[in-house]
Amino acid sequence: MDRRTLLRATVAGAGGLVLPFTAWSTAYAAPAQNAASPYGPLQAADANGIQVPAGFTSQVIARSGQVVPGTSYVWHSAPDGGAVIPHGTGWIYVSNAETSATSGGGASMISFNSNGQITGASRILSGTNNNCAGGKTPWNTWLSCEEISLGRVWETYPLGGTAVARPAMGRFKHEAAAADPVRKVIYLTEDETDGRFYRFVPTTWGDLSTGTLQVLVAGTATSGTFTWATVPDPDGSPTVTRRQVSGAKVFNGGEGCHYANDTVWFTTKGDNRVWQVNLANNTYELAYDDSLVNPGPAPLTGVDNVTGSTFGDLYVAEDGGNMEICMITPDDTISVFLRITGQSSSEITGPAFTPAGDRLYFSSQRGTTGSSSGGITYCVTGPFRT
Template sequence: MERRNFLRAAVVGGTAVTLGFSVTRESIAYPAQTGTSPYGALQAADANGIQLPAGFTSRVIARSTKTVGNTGYTWHSAPDGGACFADGAGWIYVSNSEMSSGGGGVSAVKFDADGNVTGAYRILAGTTRNCAGGPTPWNTWLSCEETDFGYTWETDPRGINPAVRRDAMGQFKHEAAACDPDRKVIYQTEDQPDGCFYRFIPTTWGDLSAGGTLQVLVENGSALSWVNVPDPDGNPTATRKQVSGAKLFNGGEGAFYRSGTCYFTTKGDNRVWAYDAVNNQLHIAYDDNLTSNPPLTGVDNITGAAVGDLYVAEDGGNMEVCIITPDDVVAPFLRINGQSGSEIAGVAFNPAGNRLYFSSQRGTTGTSSGGITYEVTGPFRTTL
């Protein structure tokens, strides 16, 4: 029996499969199993068509091609990856635009301490298919181009400093970036069926203008290592094909780093991976083939709450954002109705952790101009 089918049969038969992972609070039950959400069942859809747990509410923050509140700024089409940044007593939410042919970029929405929208503006323009990315500890947003020779752009959420292209981070079909301040590296995913998992080592942590070294994860039997990519510009040989033995991943998507582990998703096999950077080990945190009645399919963007929960957005599936708890239970947290032609992206918490932002990239129309960006407020848990 093929190994994945064997493991699925074991799970369905009621036996937990740990795959020999290290025994820590966040990995003892890998891979996550279908269970009951800590927030309970989803309630009937609200006025925005969103099903939420009891006590939670949603509101629309912005709509593509429409003015954001009273700001006078027109929200971009095809909203994708995003993140929040502290801004005085308030915060800023940035959102990529996954438009082609130089029509992409990044926009930002500014909130005051009470969550009121006080401004909106562009922080990157003229780029192509800005899909995901990641925040840095020095409060910039890395926006990644999902094209064969795409770049990573470093942007200022405040819109004061101009965006800068960071060539040393490589030219490839970028998806997401996740900063690891403990090892002073930035992990990157690649959206290809035979994509790789990279890390960028800046020459100066906190200053990407000084360049750095691009490496790729290599697998030799059960051993993992990081090897320099000879030509980060990917021309004439693609970065993923330059190093023998590079570990291949089926469609890299979102990435999120926390406490020694980089979690990232691959859409081709519906997996959430956990790269244990402390012990240089790779685990499967979730696989829809390794649990009964899997609630999470079409894995995409990923973020985390301070309490330890992961939130994974679906590209398709049931248009859900699913939660994976530190006890390795996976369950729906919210569901968007009436938007089956869309995908969910840009999941991010505000600094206080009591508001969750995300976008439906194509909304009810199924077109890039129909994107909708939402906020969910409610009793997000602060303790386990």
């Protein structure tokens, strides 16, 4: 029985009562442990320097500073957070530029037909700073987040429209966003060593211009129950948002964020953890901790962006580490899915699946050069579990 099932059974067995933390602690399983990959071992590096399991292939989609093939658009530097948005019979891949406004900060997109062929590319956001990660919305916009002090969330419109800032979502060092259509909220991570985990509750779902910013309140343990509290001043000035609510739980360097099936996962780079927030019963726990993998060594270090497959597997990209994308399965095992060789001065960013689940896009932010001008965006195709 995996930890999700165990938690549900524990809640049902308690007759809906809220248990004290000492009782809840018995309901949590250990974080994910090493196991063989369901796809088998990695093969030798291909012509692109990528090691993937048998049956999978990689291709280069775009390179920073070069024209996207089949278009006239020059791909941006330092590609970071990304997402896939359905478009007609094809899709769009959006990607942030983690650079300053004067160096092309913002976001771009590449459009594909149903066969995965590039049909266009363009800029969707300009003049912003250090757009690191973000998240897509159910209404097919892309939330591009500025990773700077008093940074903003920008809602962009890959299917047509002008990008607009959403200050009601808070001014802080934003990282990633994940939409929850059940509770009609957006979860937000904060890239500070004493960062917090937030949710934004729009006044009207589908309209992010107004609403309430809240922060997760919990104890100091790695598992337990939590509540949400309203942040009094989302502008973050003169008091930063993370210090406005007493008891708000501290997370060390919030990074990627992903929602599915009444659960939101997010990563913290300062302690190489993946957190699992169980929204149906207001509990949280560790899905992965590199210091708790036994026997080691831990496969996943430098945790960063995260996405999920339709099967329920989490794919976590490394910022550093061995330049790998690792996968955490629903039965709480972890293994390496792919490795990029010869790019140790880079990081893997922007993993995102196509609607059919058979293509995974991602970037190496600094490529083989170790410079933001050397970014490479890839696609891996193969028999992903769906």
